[in-house]
Amino acid sequence: MAKERYALLPVRGILMDPADITLELLNRDWALVSPEPDAIDALVQSPDGFGGNVAMIRDRMKPDAMLMVKCFMEEIDYSGWQRASLKAEQIISALNVMALYKPMYELVTGAGRGGVRSLPVPLWVNRVPEHPELPIVFDRERFWMSGHAQPLSWPNTMMMKPFGKRTMADVDAAILGAPTICANLLNGQASGGVESCAHALMLAFNSTTLGQFVSQAVGTLDILFGENDSARWASMETYVSTLCRPAPADLVRNLFKVRHKFTHRHQEPKSPEIHLTTLAVVAASIIHWNDMLKAYGDRAAALDVLEAIGRLERASRTGSQSITDAKNSLLEMSPLPQWVQDWLQPYGSLPD
Structure with missing residues (x-):
């Protein structure tokens, strides 16, 4: 018994x-x-x-x-x-x-x-x-x-x-x-992959090198969005940049490059603090993605909105105020915790 x-x-x-x-x-x-x-x-x-x-x-x-x-x-x-x-x-x-x-x-x-x-x-x-x-x-x-x-x-x-x-x-x-x-x-x-993402992130803390943590932590975002195909992975950088505002887009872009270098070439990152930037990016993504799930009802709708923001971002380069207003209305998100804001803003050169 x-x-x-x-x-x-x-x-x-x-x-x-x-x-x-x-x-x-x-x-x-x-x-x-x-x-x-x-x-x-x-x-x-x-x-x-x-x-x-x-x-x-x-x-x-x-x-x-x-x-x-x-x-x-x-x-x-x-x-x-x-x-x-x-x-x-x-x-x-x-x-x-x-x-x-x-x-x-x-x-x-x-x-x-x-x-x-x-x-x-x-x-x-x-x-x-x-x-x-x-x-x-x-x-x-x-x-x-x-x-x-x-x-x-x-x-x-x-x-x-x-x-x-x-x-x-x-x-x-x-x-x-x-x-x-x-x-x-x-x-x-x-729901929405948050539970599996949180589990994967917790396991990532057992990483023994910076590159391993960056690779595993950024990989949890694929779980968060509930996707696992090349088309969605190519869009993930845009998704994450949107969710991490006001972080510079170059910061997120560099982070994905670091993950790619470690995953495909086993090159360790140079920045001694990149794991803290990575954690801030993942935290911002989880927090704002959860906001979007509550606002739009389900994962598919939230993903569609993220993609719409990306298209409006590209269209706003024309200088149209109407497009900018439409984009900003979709970008209303809750304030991020102070520690996340701190590590989303690079001090000196971008982490690599």
């Missing part, structure tokens, strides 16, 4: 307070908890070996938190664990979209027009250890050193510590204040 059990998966992107771990969390379908073994031990009556295994995951994967998912399974039931894993990915995908609208942490980095730029803190299920010990340096006589190499500068635990740990009450409050699409994702009711 299947019994009530709980699956734990390592998560990056949110710090949870160890004091928030109580037996009450076991009444929830899911919860984010601190990865501290001594705190997690409080969830079981006989913790022998439990904290040690959590410590092993914590030390190897360096998670910021653990996602606990309630599930029902037999003593040995691989399919049950697989279902729990898929449910965990669905939950984190939903929370990650919520973070695209308003991150749980407001971090600041780099130089921008106002002297600073906001840095997004994405959430994802951590599947591979970051900071591989590369390069390893040795000669004929001895081993000399190894150094950490991690080209994707997502915010790490040390960067988030000044902002304090979160509780499940904080997460629940953020969900209540989030757009409807986030609740739909949590309930598995999202």
Whole structure:
């Protein structure tokens, strides 16, 4: 007989307070908890070996938190664990979209027009250890050193510590204040390819190189629009440029070129911050595409409107005010979060 059990998966992107771990969390379908073994031990009556295994995951994967998912399974039931894993990915995908609208942490980095730029803190299920010990340096006589190499500068635990740990009450409050699409994702009711796109984007955060992330993240937009043929792919750059306004069209064009170079020639991008620009482009596309789905009813109609905007864009070169007015009436979109606006505007040269 299947019994009530709980699956734990390592998560990056949110710090949870160890004091928030109580037996009450076991009444929830899911919860984010601190990865501290001594705190997690409080969830079981006989913790022998439990904290040690959590410590092993914590030390190897360096998670910021653990996602606990309630599930029902037999003593040995691989399919049950697989279902729990898929449910965990669905939950984190939903929370990650919520973070695209308003991150749980407001971090600041780099130089921008106002002297600073906001840095997004994405959430994802951590599947591979970051900071591989590369390069390893040795000669004929001895081993000399190894150094950490991690080209994707997502915010790490040390960067988030000044902002304090979160509780499940904080997460629940953020969900209540989030757009409807986030609740739909949590309930598995999202449409228009948003759910599959969010899942694919969450998996992309396990990328180990800049080029790999750009390729996977831009590829999620094909899922978002629900298309997979050469004609639509050729139009996607125009779709994305429209949804990312007021980002320069050249920024989106360069991003698609970077993806093409990595996918077809395995050339890594040169810009050390291109993953942040990529995430902003994907976030703007998801947010504004969701607006269009609500405004026009379904995916086919929204795609037709995007194509109409592209045609009006070309026609507006004649200088006709009527065409410009028609285009602008279709371009009314909700304001983007500040961090998205920050990374849609290049500072210096365009990322490549």
